[in-house]
Amino acid sequence: MPKPTTIIFPSMDVRGAASGGSATSGGGVSIELDSVTKTYPGQDVSAVEDFSMRIEPGELVMFVGPSGCGKTTTMKMVNRIIEPTSGSIRIDGQDVLSLSPDQLRRHIGYVIQQIGLFPHMTIADNIATVPRLLGWSKKETSARVEELLDTVQLDPAVFADRYPRQLSGGQQQRAGVARALAADPPVMLMDEPFGATDPITREKLQAEFLRLQADIGKTIIFVTHDFDEAVRLGDRIAVLSERSQIEQFDTPAAILAAPANDYVASFIGSGAALKRLSLMPVTSADLSFGAPASGGKRPQLDPTATLRDALDLLVVTGAEALEIVDADGTRLGCLTHAAISAALTQSSPTRGAGPAAGEGVHR
Amino acid sequence: MSTLTSPDVGRRTTGRRGAVARVLAAPLVVAVLGLVTLLWLQSIELDSIEKRTLNTDYLVDRVREHLLLSLSAAALVALLAIPAGVLIHRTNSRVLRGVVLALANIGQATPAVGVVILLAIVWRTGFTTALVALVAYSFLPVLRNTLTGLAEVDPATREAARGMGMTRTQVLRRIELPLASPVILAGLRTSLVFAVGVATIATFINAGGLGDMIVNGLKLQRYPVLIVGAALVAGIAILIDWVAGLVEEYARPRGL
Numbered sequence A: 001m002p003k004p005t006t007i008i009f010p011s012m013d014v015r016g017a018a019s020g021g022s023a024t025s026g027g028g029v030s031i032e033l034d035s036v037t038k039t040y041p042g043q044d045v046s047a048v049e050d051f052s053m054r055i056e057p058g059e060l061v062m063f064v065g066p067s068g069c070g071k072t073t074t075m076k077m078v079n080r081i082i083e084p085t086s087g088s089i090r091i092d093g094q095d096v097l098s099l100s101p102d103q104l105r106r107h108i109g110y111v112i113q114q115i116g117l118f119p120h121m122t123i124a125d126n127i128a129t130v131p132r133l134l135g136w137s138k139k140e141t142s143a144r145v146e147e148l149l150d151t152v153q154l155d156p157a158v159f160a161d162r163y164p165r166q167l168s169g170g171q172q173q174r175a176g177v178a179r180a181l182a183a184d185p186p187v188m189l190m191d192e193p194f195g196a197t198d199p200i201t202r203e204k205l206q207a208e209f210l211r212l213q214a215d216i217g218k219t220i221i222f223v224t225h226d227f228d229e230a231v232r233l234g235d236r237i238a239v240l241s242e243r244s245q246i247e248q249f250d251t252p253a254a255i256l257a258a259p260a261n262d263y264v265a266s267f268i269g270s271g272a273a274l275k276r277l278s279l280m281p282v283t284s285a286d287l288s289f290g291a292p293a294s295g296g297k298r299p300q301l302d303p304t305a306t307l308r309d310a311l312d313l314l315v316v317t318g319a320e321a322l323e324i325v326d327a328d329g330t331r332l333g334c335l336t337h338a339a340i341s342a343a344l345t346q347s348s349p350t351r352g353a354g355p356a357a358g359e360g361v362h363r
Numbered sequence B: 001m002s003t004l005t006s007p008d009v010g011r012r013t014t015g016r017r018g019a020v021a022r023v024l025a026a027p028l029v030v031a032v033l034g035l036v037t038l039l040w041l042q043s044i045e046l047d048s049i050e051k052r053t054l055n056t057d058y059l060v061d062r063v064r065e066h067l068l069l070s071l072s073a074a075a076l077v078a079l080l081a082i083p084a085g086v087l088i089h090r091t092n093s094r095v096l097r098g099v100v101l102a103l104a105n106i107g108q109a110t111p112a113v114g115v116v117i118l119l120a121i122v123w124r125t126g127f128t129t130a131l132v133a134l135v136a137y138s139f140l141p142v143l144r145n146t147l148t149g150l151a152e153v154d155p156a157t158r159e160a161a162r163g164m165g166m167t168r169t170q171v172l173r174r175i176e177l178p179l180a181s182p183v184i185l186a187g188l189r190t191s192l193v194f195a196v197g198v199a200t201i202a203t204f205i206n207a208g209g210l211g212d213m214i215v216n217g218l219k220l221q222r223y224p225v226l227i228v229g230a231a232l233v234a235g236i237a238i239l240i241d242w243v244a245g246l247v248e249e250y251a252r253p254r255g256l
């Protein structure tokens, strides 16, 4: 048996002993791209031009942009599936070009749209790929496989010995995520991982993924062409245009509230205000607006719901206000249309600054 | 396998009766063929020339020569053509691959008799020449199947393997070769059966084998000799194809 997990990123040694440890060991490292350019051989225009970005440890950054804008190319330079033409990329301060590509990739989780499970290996063997490359013991590896199957909600007793083709698309995608997480890499690269699944499965996978990320806190680059997915999942979103130019790089709320330019605004599409409301908990509105219920019964809502849920309930029930009541039955206040509008207005710091901003608040 | 629910999966377990019939068909045909030939031989008078040929010692010798020639040709082809295919695949050169595939097609169209006899004329007669001719002849089909099998591996599977940090050699051994193995084995099976047939020609260059019986039977107008020789070649070809088919089925990676 070869030596255990090699420490490849400096701050990883804190967690180095966690090989075979828990799925929740967590923690990420920073990723910095510095003037990265990629020109494919025989092409006049670069696929990625002068791309610079710093991603903080544990951050989930979404690359969103139209097909062909260079999202995949940008992402694949991080694990050197594609070699940059110029510029530098550092993970945890370490220049990736100074590491052996194979060693580097064993410490970066990688999920592609086509999933790419090995069809001739069982799900367990698929997930065990990187631990085996790293020379983990049999016991560590199988314990880890079992744990990961649980994490992605695939019953080990049922799925461990199945072959990929015996799984549905959504199940395969979960297995793909489990495989990428196997050696507990601090960095994950995900290229439209939920793109090929139906809308219902996709929403479910997204929700599970968010819960998982809340536990493990990896540094993740997540590529998508679906802006709603970016809003739903991302800590920050980079809106990209041709040649991977960054049009705006900010939190979903900030981008929705104040798109930097027409390109970003058009990418957000219609319903920006509703999308913003879906990011705001009801508790972010002023719950002292409006009088307590006088006789008539009002609809009730949990404080963990979003303002969008609240608006939905208001529209559906036709009530003039909602009662916000927590799980213990304690009344926190009531919520009106006016309070929702006010919350929206308050949360747009640069309201009126850009041409599209006014539109963003428009109902 | 009883817990499997996906419709695709049953393919290997359903139709068990059909599978059994398929497995038993070839040996049954050969047994019937052998029995009929034996009964027929019992029913006729053999003259002295025929008796010299149609006895166990002579038959065993011819069969041994024939098998030695065809099996060693197939083994050499496997040893040479598969690694050659892997090397060409690893150059990643489309041009080279195209040239090899074109050559393989031309090679297929060349008559085997021509190759064997030409080689005997320019070199010498005997077993080695027959072996070299057979290897040269079956080399290109196996090479072609190796190239095709490797090229057919889904690029996403390959990329996932590279993306997880497998070296190129690990990708080849753990992913590409197993996934290409059904196509490669199919090529080997074809070339093996083929070698059994073409080895009949070896008699023209004094390399022995069952071709001796066929040619002598014709020359001396001793049809029992000709027929037994032909029946033996056919029987061996069917049985070898049958065994190769079983190996193919057995060696096929599960999950495909």
Ligand SMILES: Nc1ncnc2c1ncn2[C@@H]1O[C@H](COP(=O)(O)OP(=O)(O)O)[C@@H](O)[C@H]1O
Pocket: A040, A047, A065, A066, A067, A068, A069, A070, A071, A072, A073, A074
């Ligand atoms: N291997 C390649 N060789 C040549 N051009 C490529 C290659 N991969 C991508 N491109 C080109 O680079 C540009 C960006 O592609 P890509 O990064 O795949 O975009 P996205 O992921 O945003 O759809 C496109 O114009 C595409 O045609």
Ligand SMILES: [Mg+2]
Pocket: A068, A071, A072, A073
């Ligand atoms: Mg892409």
